[in-house]
Amino acid sequence: LASTMSTSRVASLLMAAAVAASLPLDALATDGSCGSGIDCGAGIFHESLPYAPAALEPHISSETFSYHHGKHYAKYVNVANSMVEGTNLAGRSSEDVLLSAHESGSAGLFNNAAQAYNHAFFFKCMKPGGGGEPSGRVAEIIEKSFGSYAKFREDFAAAAVTAFGSGWAWLSLDPVEGKLVVTKTIGAGNPLTDGLKPLLTLDVWEHAYYIDYRNDRPGFVNVFLDNLVNWDFVNANLEALVADK
Amino acid sequence: RRDPQQLTKSLIPHSITAEHGTMSPTSTVGLNTGLRALRSVANLRSSSLPEGAAKTAAAYLSGAPSGGKHSLPDLPYDYNALEPVISSETMTIHHTKHHNTYVTNLNASLEKLDAAVSSGDVGSILSLEGALRFNGGGHLNHALFWENLAPKGSAASELKDGALKDALVESFCGADEMKKQMSASSVAVQGSGWGWLGYNPKTMRLEIATRPNQDPLQPTTGLVPLLGIDVWEHAYYVDYRNVRPDYVNAVWDVVNWDVVEKRYLAAKGE
Numbered sequence: 001l002a003s004t005m006s007t008s009r010v011a012s013l014l015m016a017a018a019v020a021a022s023l024p025l026d027a028l029a030t031d032g033s034c035g036s037g038i039d040c041g042a043g044i045f046h047e048s049l050p051y052a053p054a055a056l057e058p059h060i061s062s063e064t065f066s067y068h069h070g071k072h073y074a075k076y077v078n079v080a081n082s083m084v085e086g087t088n089l090a091g092r093s094s095e096d097v098l099l100s101a102h103e104s105g106s107a108g109l110f111n112n113a114a115q116a117y118n119h120a121f122f123f124k125c126m127k128p129g130g131g132g133e134p135s136g137r138v139a140e141i142i143e144k145s146f147g148s149y150a151k152f153r154e155d156f157a158a159a160a161v162t163a164f165g166s167g168w169a170w171l172s173l174d175p176v177e178g179k180l181v182v183t184k185t186i187g188a189g190n191p192l193t194d195g196l197k198p199l200l201t202l203d204v205w206e207h208a209y210y211i212d213y214r215n216d217r218p219g220f221v222n223v224f225l226d227n228l229v230n231w232d233f234v235n236a237n238l239e240a241l242v243a244d245k
Numbered sequence: 246r247r248d249p250q251q252l253t254k255s256l257i258p259h260s261i262t263a264e265h266g267t268m269s270p271t272s273t274v275g276l277n278t279g280l281r282a283l284r285s286v287a288n289l290r291s292s293s294l295p296e297g298a299a300k301t302a303a304a305y306l307s308g309a310p311s312g313g314k315h316s317l318p319d320l321p322y323d324y325n326a327l328e329p330v331i332s333s334e335t336m337t338i339h340h341t342k343h344h345n346t347y348v349t350n351l352n353a354s355l356e357k358l359d360a361a362v363s364s365g366d367v368g369s370i371l372s373l374e375g376a377l378r379f380n381g382g383g384h385l386n387h388a389l390f391w392e393n394l395a396p397k398g399s400a401a402s403e404l405k406d407g408a409l410k411d412a413l414v415e416s417f418c419g420a421d422e423m424k425k426q427m428s429a430s431s432v433a434v435q436g437s438g439w440g441w442l443g444y445n446p447k448t449m450r451l452e453i454a455t456r457p458n459q460d461p462l463q464p465t466t467g468l469v470p471l472l473g474i475d476v477w478e479h480a481y482y483v484d485y486r487n488v489r490p491d492y493v494n495a496v497w498d499v500v501n502w503d504v505v506e507k508r509y510l511a512a513k514g515e
Contacts, residue, residue, distance in 0.1 A: 071487045111435050164379040165458035166436035166478070186458070187436040205436065206478035207487060215342040215479060 043091040044084070044113065046077045047120045055128045059223045064211045072207055073119040080112035094120070095192060102193045114188035118168060122203045127230035134231040138199070138238050141173075145180035152182070153225055156202070159184040160221040166205040169221075171234070172196035173241055199237045200229065311355040311362070317341075317348050318388055326396045330495045335483045340391070343479055347383030347459070354380055382459035386439055390473050393508075395501035402499060408513075409506035416451035427453045427474070428493045437477040440493070442505070443468030444512040451509075469512040472505045 049069050053062035080097065084090045089097050089109075094117035101110035133149050134142065146152040152171070159182050160169035167186045174181050174196055183191055191198050202224050209220035320326075320340055325333035354376040361369035395401035404410060404420055417423035423442065430453050431440025438457045445452050445468055454468055462470045474496055481492035 067487050107435075164375060165438075206482060210478060210482040211486075214483075215338055215346075 044077055044080045044094045044097060044116050046074050047123075050124050051126075051128060056126060056228060059212075059227050060126075061212050064208075067211070068203075068207060069119075069123060073116070073123075076112045076115040076119065080109065080116050083109045083112060098188075098190060099192060111188040114190045117192075118188065118190060118201065118203070121198060122168075122201050124233050125200050125202070125230050126224070126228040127232070129227075130231065131225060131227040131229045134229075134234065136231065136235040137242075138231060138235050141180055141238070152180075155182040156200075157218075157221050157225060160202050160204050160224075161218050163204050169202045169204060170196075170198055171200040172198050173238065175241070197237075197241050200234045311358050313355075314352050315348050315355075315384060317345050318391070320391050322394075322396060327394060327499045330397055330499045331394075331481075332484050335480070338483070339475075339479060340387075343477075344384070344387040347380045347387065350376065351380035351384050378461075379459050382461040385461045386459055386473060386475070389470055390475055393472050393501050393504050394496075394499050395503075397498045401501045401503040404502040405506075407506060409502065409509050412451050412509060423451070423453070424497055427472075428490070428497075430455050431474050431476050431493050432490050434476050440474040440476060441468065441470055442472040443470055444509060445469075446512065449513070469508070471508045471512070472500060 049065060053065040053069070056065075080094065081090075084092070084097060089100055092100075094113050097113035098110055098117055101107075101113055133139065139149070142149055142152045146155065156169055156171060163169065163184045163186060165186055167184055168189065170183045170185065170191050172181055172183060172191045173179075176195070180199070181196065183194075183196070185191065202221065204217060204221070209217060213220040213223075317340070320336070323333075324336045324340070327336060354373055358370065358373050358377065361367075361373065410420065413420045413423050417426065427440055427442055434440065434455050434457070436457070438455055438460075439462070441454045441456065441462045443452050443454050443462055443466070444450075447467075451471070452468060454462065454466055456462055456465065462468055462473070474493060476489060476493070481489060485492040485495075
């Protein structure tokens with residue numbers, strides 16, 4: 001089983017098994033991240049970076065991660081938790097909370113819960129030695145949805161570069177149309193609220209790239225696509241969705 | 246130098262009347278009037294021309310309905326003038342890259358707009374709304390921003406007794422209280438945006454407002470911009486990293502109160 005799965009997927013299942021066996025989470029020798037679609041049973045929490053802070057250098061510096069992961073992401077988690085404390089959303093996943101906040105129009109809670117989700121998701125979308133063309137199921141479905149990887153890459157880059165402000169570029173599965181779509185969101189926006197299923201994201205808030213690239217967002221976007229995209233994670237997300245059907 | 250404030254006023258859609266000598270479809274007259282004003286407002290380089298001439302010369306020099314090309318205004322001080330509050334590196338990137346990109350993209354969008362207007366392609370005209378708002382707003386906002394900053398310790402950075410100080414007492418119980426509120430609002434902006442001190446011509450009082458992204462204050466709220474604080478991350482990340490509150494607190498030392506008061510008097514005077 002393990003040989004046919006990505007390490008992150010194996011880690012997710014180990015994590016889920018550990019939770020079921022009531023082991024303290026920090027007793028696990030995993031990469032520290034909860035897999036996608038797995039309810040870690042701990043509500044919204046500050047998921048560890050899936051790699052060492054310097055692992056993505058020279059593309060993203062450890063300094064950037066110290067702020068992006070250690071401060072920005074941590075703050076969203078803390079504020080979201082303080083907002084759900086004592087409510088019936090306490091202990092629920094960031095996905096559940098953001099969807100609930102969206103339903104109820106609670107902008108503040110949505111911003112923080114969605115940003116907690118978005119950042120955890122984003123950090124997992126990268127890996128050392130990543131990027132370039134995908135393999136596996138996602139490669140086929142990209143071909144089917146966009147015609148070619150090149151077209152997908154063009155659309156994704158354009159979305160990332162043209163977000164009018166702080167935002168995100170997304171590759172998602174549209175479960176109704178049964179194909180992949182590229183979208184962009186502003187602020188804390190997340191495609192889950194449109195019924196789409198996220199597979200890949202790129203953070204284009206300036207804090208994601210300003211330390212390393214200053215104003216050069218297009219440069220950052222290209223580096224992400226060519227050197228960082230964790231297609232294993234994208235495939236795992238796709239597998240999880242297909243398995244759910 | 247033409248006061249940007251006076252001219253941004255014309256961007257608020259009032260009654261749509263045919264411009265003298267300009268026959269356009271009714272639906273685009275207001276747009277043309279507004280765009281011509283936008284163009285004139287943004288061309289602060291035309292400070293060498295007398296006030297009235299600057300506006301008409303700009304329109305004359307260009308055959309395009311939207312008034313032709315905008316240019317990046319010079320800073321009123323050196324790139325290092327606002328240190329240690331805002332570094333020379335930040336000012337250089339902020340002005341020559343970010344603001345310059347808004348100008349470039351505004352010009353590109355206006356070219357597309359001209360083509361769409363000339364061919365009567367309403368669909369294309371409408372599709373440009375986002376780019377115009379973003380880049381036009383970006384250009385307007387930054388042009389106002391550079392002018393409401395001054396070196397720390399300079400005479401302009403002191404709030405003197407006078408009409409503005411009195412108005413701050415009337416609207417906020419004083420400058421300190423206003424700063425406290427404006428700081429809180431500016432820090433609380435989610436994502437990219439601006440904090441503003443504005444003049445409400447209806448109530449004749451000062452108000453604090455925030456705008457998301459590059460939405461310009463006056464065209465979208467009717468408030469006349471007196472003082473803007475850019476809270477996009479690019480405004481402070483080099484110098485303050487994620488600590489936006491430190492930046493906002495520090496920026497009060499480099500506010501050009503003379504310009505803020507001038508804008509206030511001009512807004513009130515109308």
